Amino acid sequence: MSILATKHTRLITQGITGSAGLFHSKGCRDYGTQVVGGVTPGRGGTKVEGFPVFDTVADAVRKTGANATMIFVPAPFAADAVEEAAEAGIQLIVCITEGIPALDETRMKRAVTAAGAHLIGPNCPGIISPGEKCKIGIMPGYIHTAGKVGVVSRSGTLTYEAVWQLSALGLGQSTCVGIGGDPVIGTTHTDALRLFEEDPGTDAILMIGEIGGSAEEEAAAFVKQHVTKPVAGFIAGATAPPGKRMGHAGAIIAGGKGTAAEKQAAMRAAGIAVALSPADLGTTLAKAVRMAKERKGAKRRPATAQPVGKPTKKAAAKPASKAKPGKPARR
């Protein structure tokens, strides 16, 4: 199991005739994603690398049954492409494009929310569910292994680093989602955490944030209230100076707000295991899983003695015989 990207995903690429769009459409198809076509206005009716090309997203949806799109349209036109996809009824919109004006982002977010669709990005590597053989984005597919850890991150290569560490420890991933480094993004940390909490195929969550904004604090509050699964986290940019944009449009400590220290404190207060070093992403997640298991073991014994011990939904769904939650990827 996984979130958003599954074996039922039927993907089109907006901007498929551009070099990046075509290269990554092939990459996704090679990984196992059902890439059913693409859109480039004016190129409808042609084919590239076996992909049928359409003039509009609505056309593509009608003729291919597409339910997801991956956007490589240049920044000045990308917000428009997102709105077109939302209006055509596409439910999963993954926008890879970097450098979209912030005001365009606020407008496109409204359109997506009104349509009830999921937007991932912009300025992101995309989303991948290894067990479903579904990759929508530019990440190197081969570093991922199927398993039960959900990964959500604002970064690209730092996510690859995290996945690499997880896979090396035998911790496979249910879904990895790169939510993007811009100030206004579609799916937030909190949105992804909610989906992972609801996903029976996810047993633990690794969230990677960075300086700027307050999305990680909001996510921490959500974890405290609603997440029963073990969560580990990391915040990049503890050494970043205030007032300087660190590569990502959203990675800036403004007015003394958005520091790594604040975010780490909020995460710790929510019971999230925080890695201080980016070299410890995998081991911190493993530790969080181990500790959750121990807590559960400690709780379960006295629980049987309590007369009001109503089983929670989660306990009921999860038989006690389920083996080794700490090493879910081994099979």
Place this chain on the structure above:
Amino acid sequence: MKLHEHQAKELFRRAGLSTPRGELAAHAKEAAACFTRLGGRLAVVKAQVHAGGRGKGGGVKLVRSAQEAESAAAAILSRPLVTPQTGPEGVTVRRLLVEEGLDLRRQLYAAVLLDRASETPILMASAEGGMDIEEVAAKKPKAILREVVDPVTGLSAFRARRMAFALGVEKELVPALATVLRGLAKVFVDCDASLVEVNPLVTTGDGRVVCLDGKVTLDDNALFRHKDLAAWRDVAEEDPTEVKAGEAGLSYVKLHGNIGCLVNGAGLAMATMDVVKLHGGEPANFLDVGGGATEQQVTTAFRLILEDPSVKGILVNIFGGIMKCDVVAQGVVNAARAVGLKHPLVVRLEGTNVELGRKILKESGLAITSASDMADAARKIVEAVR
């Protein structure tokens, strides 16, 4: 992209807002002439630099005669201006704005900015103008009022009115203040700004609402549709290495340590700085070569790092995804050969074609230390520069 105060005020005037009458001066004598031409008994001489906190650093002076204007201007122009935002070395002042003095009554604060939590632009205002707004936010958070700004249509009339009433100005001034607030929101939306700030926004004895100061930052990502404003960029105010990096498509931020970092991806680049610090080192820079850097870009990145005289060692941390490790390794080797390798160089490669990449580094004959993971890399470079 940051604008100067005089540029911000030009945008305000185009939107129909009042600003004090004023002129630019580059020399002390010109400042004196400006005073005379303004024809009043009071004027303000203001340093035109991007850094905030100018008043605290002595970059804003009240003057009462042409002579005073001249000496104030001479003093400001004579040495680097140090403000709470510049660092101890300060910034060179190249131009001054000389403005008429006004009969001030109330001093307000108003700003339009993108609120990341609600994902919409907002108008923030306070009756406590003229002060450091971060101080107000910390001490009296309730003194800061907020209204939502629509990213297409701007600030609705009723919200502007509601805010004007809440700020507690005299009733007769409410319509004028509401108009100014809507104008600021219009500047924000029309120019694709990321910040429009007026501190203080004042009421005057003759019943006007005037933008006494002005600070505007434009969204770099939207400059393609504001070519006229993009031309206002003042490169002299920016760090020269950061400018050069930008031209090469690299993202570089100067820091104060001695370990140069070359990384692909912004998140990983920040994390690399963090891991260096955790192992007792100090990063000299943030440098993201991007997801698909070419050999040429890697070479440029190397040169930029070595231009910083405080750099005593270099750490390269690359996670090859689409960008293959062998290509990066070749870039590193070529760059090291081209610019000469005088400092310890630790390279950590992982990902696509990593074995090929490591082989290239090993067979290069250069004194490159390989690292197995991020912690190992940080340990090795910190050790090497010690």
